[in-house]
Amino acid sequence: MAEGPLVHYNARQLRRVLKGKRVRIEFGVRKLKRFESSLRNLRINDVEAYGKQFRIRLSDERIILVHLMMWGYWRIYRKAETWDRPRERARLILTTGSHAAVAFSAPVVRLLTQEDLDRHPTWGNLGPDPLRSDFSRREFLRRLDARPSYTIGEAFLDQTIVSGVGNILRIEVMFRAKIHPRRKVARLSRNDKRRLTDWTLRLMKKWLEERGREDEWIRVYRGKSRPCPRCGGRVESFRQAGRITYACHDCQI
Numbered sequence: 001m002a003e004g005p006l007v008h009y010n011a012r013q014l015r016r017v018l019k020g021k022r023v024r025i026e027f028g029v030r031k032l033k034r035f036e037s038s039l040r041n042l043r044i045n046d047v048e049a050y051g052k053q054f055r056i057r058l059s060d061e062r063i064i065l066v067h068l069m070m071w072g073y074w075r076i077y078r079k080a081e082t083w084d085r086p087r088e089r090a091r092l093i094l095t096t097g098s099h100a101a102v103a104f105s106a107p108v109v110r111l112l113t114q115e116d117l118d119r120h121p122t123w124g125n126l127g128p129d130p131l132r133s134d135f136s137r138r139e140f141l142r143r144l145d146a147r148p149s150y151t152i153g154e155a156f157l158d159q160t161i162v163s164g165v166g167n168i169l170r171i172e173v174m175f176r177a178k179i180h181p182r183r184k185v186a187r188l189s190r191n192d193k194r195r196l197t198d199w200t201l202r203l204m205k206k207w208l209e210e211r212g213r214e215d216e217w218i219r220v221y222r223g224k225s226r227p228c229p230r231c232g233g234r235v236e237s238f239r240q241a242g243r244i245t246y247a248c249h250d251c252q253i
């Protein structure tokens with residue numbers, strides 16, 4: 001699963017080759033094929049990351065939304081470079097004069113107007129993204145406090161509360177903040193929420209800046225067989241909203 005930091009990293013790479021460029025747009029999604037002719041002679045205004053979504057903004061104000069889910073990935077090829085992946089898996093191909101950016105195996109590719117997106121119950125109602133410059137602590141806490149009966153572990157998986165946080169991040173954030181994922185949102189103090197927010201920002205930025213060196217900060221994820229790296233206590237594992245969860249039985253309360 002691509003968590004927010006990887007999405008932001010990919011968006012940076014895509015911006016570098018696409019932003020401001022005239023582009024040929026081809027879909028590997030059958031029901032979008034008929035729109036290709038309406039997308040001729042457009043430029044890419046921007047490639048934005050929002051949570052786990054890519055929002056590719058076109059010069060006619062439409063947006064191509066891409067979500068990689070579990071299996072999708074991007075590749076960027078230079079002109080005339082041979083693709084190292086089969087063309088039939090390409091779901092979206094953006095070709096400029098010098099590069100092709102290809103989203104392979106992405107389960108979600110949509111062509112939307114801003115209005116469609118704002119009204120969309122799944123794609124349009126994202127919680128604040130800690131890696132975006134418009135991140136608002138106040139809005140994050142407002143959305144969190146609106147779900148007092150959720151456990152904090154479940155709340156962090158809900159993209160309408162905070163977007164871009166995936167399973168590894170939420171487990172590590174709660175470990176650093178010393179908060180057990182089963183604690184109810186209603187039972188969090190103001191100080192608990194401040195620690196959760198601070199660690200979310202810190203770990204997401206760290207992941208984005210130190211991509212490929214996750215070993216240096218992943219401390220309890222998949223750590224069930226080892227003692228807690230902080231207190232030596234027992235690391236337990238259980239499921240929350242279907243996702244495997246790890247937490248120290250002793251120092252996360």
Ligand SMILES: [Zn+2]
Nearest residue numbers: 228231248251
């Ligand atoms: Zn511990």
